[in-house]
Amino acid sequence: MATEPPPLPDIPGLDTVALDERMQGDPALVRAVLGHFAATQRAAADRLPELVQHDLPGALHRSHDLKGMLGNLGADALYTQAAQLCELLRDEPPDVRAALAPALQLQRALPRLCDEIAAALGPEAPPTDGVAAPLPPVEQGAAAGHRAAGHQAQDPSAFTTALTRLAEPLRRSRAREAKQALAALSACAASADQQTLVADLTPLVTGYRLRDALRVLEQNCHG
Amino acid sequence: MAEAERPKLLVVDDNESNLDILLGLLADYDVIVALDGHSALDLLRQETPDVILLDIVMPGIDGYEVCTRLKAHPRWRDIPILFITAKTDEASLVRAFDVGGSDYVTKPFRARELLARVRIQVEYHRAMEQLRRMAVTDELTGAHNRRAFFELAGRLFEDAQARAEPLAALMLDLDHFKQINDGYGHAVGDAALRQFAAMVQALLPATHLFGRLGGEEFALLAPGADAQTATELAEQLRAAVAELALAAAPSHLRMTVSIGVATLCEGAADLDALLRQADARLFEAKRDGRNQVRRTARLSTRASAERSGGGCAGELRP
Numbered sequence: 001m002a003t004e005p006p007p008l009p010d011i012p013g014l015d016t017v018a019l020d021e022r023m024q025g026d027p028a029l030v031r032a033v034l035g036h037f038a039a040t041q042r043a044a045a046d047r048l049p050e051l052v053q054h055d056l057p058g059a060l061h062r063s064h065d066l067k068g069m070l071g072n073l074g075a076d077a078l079y080t081q082a083a084q085l086c087e088l089l090r091d092e093p094p095d096v097r098a099a100l101a102p103a104l105q106l107q108r109a110l111p112r113l114c115d116e117i118a119a120a121l122g123p124e125a126p127p128t129d130g131v132a133a134p135l136p137p138v139e140q141g142a143a144a145g146h147r148a149a150g151h152q153a154q155d156p157s158a159f160t161t162a163l164t165r166l167a168e169p170l171r172r173s174r175a176r177e178a179k180q181a182l183a184a185l186s187a188c189a190a191s192a193d194q195q196t197l198v199a200d201l202t203p204l205v206t207g208y209r210l211r212d213a214l215r216v217l218e219q220n221c222h223g
Numbered sequence: 224m225a226e227a228e229r230p231k232l233l234v235v236d237d238n239e240s241n242l243d244i245l246l247g248l249l250a251d252y253d254v255i256v257a258l259d260g261h262s263a264l265d266l267l268r269q270e271t272p273d274v275i276l277l278d279i280v281m282p283g284i285d286g287y288e289v290c291t292r293l294k295a296h297p298r299w300r301d302i303p304i305l306f307i308t309a310k311t312d313e314a315s316l317v318r319a320f321d322v323g324g325s326d327y328v329t330k331p332f333r334a335r336e337l338l339a340r341v342r343i344q345v346e347y348h349r350a351m352e353q354l355r356r357m358a359v360t361d362e363l364t365g366a367h368n369r370r371a372f373f374e375l376a377g378r379l380f381e382d383a384q385a386r387a388e389p390l391a392a393l394m395l396d397l398d399h400f401k402q403i404n405d406g407y408g409h410a411v412g413d414a415a416l417r418q419f420a421a422m423v424q425a426l427l428p429a430t431h432l433f434g435r436l437g438g439e440e441f442a443l444l445a446p447g448a449d450a451q452t453a454t455e456l457a458e459q460l461r462a463a464v465a466e467l468a469l470a471a472a473p474s475h476l477r478m479t480v481s482i483g484v485a486t487l488c489e490g491a492a493d494l495d496a497l498l499r500q501a502d503a504r505l506f507e508a509k510r511d512g513r514n515q516v517r518r519t520a521r522l523s524t525r526a527s528a529e530r531s532g533g534g535c536a537g538e539l540r541p
Contacts, residue, residue, distance in 0.1 A: 018331070021333075021334060022244060022248070022331070022332070022333070022334045023244065023247055023248065023334070024248065024334055026247065029247040032243065032247070033240065033243045033244055033247065036239065036240065036243050037240045037243070040239055040240075041239075041240060061280060061282075064280045064309055064310070065237070065238055065280065065309075067309040067330070068238065068241060068278075068308065068309030068330035068331075069238045069240045069241055069330075071309060071330050071331030072240065072241055072244050072330050072331045072332065073240060073244075073331075074331070079331070083309075086309075172255070172270075173255045173256055173257065173266055173270075174253075174254070174255065174256075175242070175246060175254070175256040176246055176250075176254060206239075207239050208239060208242050208256050208258055209258070210256070211262070
């Protein structure tokens with residue numbers, strides 16, 4: 001049976017109450033969202049100052065993306081910085097000198113926020129290298145259940161069946177169902193090759209690149 | 224909620240964290256995901272969502288352009304588009320409505336507000352779909368109603384004429400139907416009409432158009448069908464009706480149908496002329512004893528119709 005995740009400690013720079021409200025009070029979902037954010041967005045502002053200096057449309061696109069994402073996440077201070085940067089870049093003409101300050105601040109602060117989140121989530125938090133983004137909590141529970149049962153890992157056809165089950169939501173662009181199917185696949189990956197395939201598929205599925213994931217899966221099946 | 228009943232949403236956003244949050248929040252919906260505008264347009268070729276949640280700033284084509292393309296397409300133009308964006312300025316909002324957006328939510332969004340807005344758009348879309356269906360459907364039989372039949376038939380006629388392709392019209396009338404109504408009551412008569420229409424629709428390919436013109440009179444347009452194909456189809460329908468056991472009637476009660484067939488190759492100048500030709504042959508089929516197919520002014524056919532080649536050159540000859 002899935003256990004309730006421990007409450008999140010305060011995370012500097014993050015309004016976890018707002019995020020919790022946005023997630024309808026689902027603590028497991030909050031953890032999954034934060035874990036994925038910390039794992040994939042650490043470098044999202046790395047090139048921002050450079051873009052501000054050399055590629056204003058690119059800078060505006062990036063800062064706008066950060067604004068929406070940080071706002072939804074409840075990272076209020078960084079959201080304000082990103083919003084300010086958007087305003088400065090939209091000015092006619094854009095104030096590049098003034099825009100550099102929030103860009104640099106975002107560049108410095110975003111990795112720190114990701115580190116704070118990873119620390120708050122604890123040792124089960126995914127690595128922040130962007131490779132192993134987390135599966136939703138329900139699916140993690142299901143995967144653990146499968147592993148505990150053990151029988152699937154020893155059944156050679158189980159992996160093939162799980163691969164077929166994953167292909168369906170990938171074809172139909174159903175991310176939620178694809179994540180569930182990936183968790184089931186992960187649970188019955190026994191050999192090194194199977195685990196490598198799961199490792200290749202995981203960032204694609206959790207990153208919503210479902211067609212790329214389908215391509216990898218089909219190449220594997222035909223290879 | 225059963226999968227088929229769950230409202231379907233297409234969420235288009237290029238940011239993974241936003242998608243994580245939205246996917247979690249929209250757990251009660253069947254959600255399709257696209258990371259950019261082109262992928263969204265591709266997905267729509269296979270899926271028809273109830274509502275599209277559309278980001279504006281995305282790689283490739285932006286949300287405004289996606290919305291503009293959708294609103295220009297007859298198949299997609301009625302799907303409500305809810306913009307969900309970090310663009311908070313008035314000009315962006317006004318532009319979103321100008322290009323055809325139905326609603327506009329800014330990031331960071333409030334969960335309950337977003338859910339309420341999505342729900343309202345889903346309900347609106349479903350209500351409109353139901354109204355559209357009702358407007359073109361004959362309530363009793365589920366076939367196209369008279370108005371929808373003539374509208375769609377006009378297009379089929381023009382297409383066939385423009386491409387010089389075969390087209391056949393069939394007029395169908397249930398024989399002695401008044402006796403069923405008078406003898407067994409309108410409930411039995413209505414059930415018979417429903418059963419007849421369901422049977423005909425089950426036998427038709429998706430390309431064919433079938434409508435109820437009134438009472439027990441129906442019409443059918445068969446694109447691509449020459450005289451031979453149309454006659455075979457008519458004969459198949461006639462035979463199937465004769466075998467039909469009426470569910471709501473005494474077991475001995477049977478129903479038959481008379482059918483008149485006309486083809487575009489015979490030179491009808493317009494749809495009315497084509498249908499008039501088919502109707503005249505239906506009249507002859509009735510006059511000559513009913514339960515038969517009449518394909519020219521002088522010859523009635525049964526299942527083993529005489530045959531010649533296909534297309535206009537191969538029209539059946541009397």
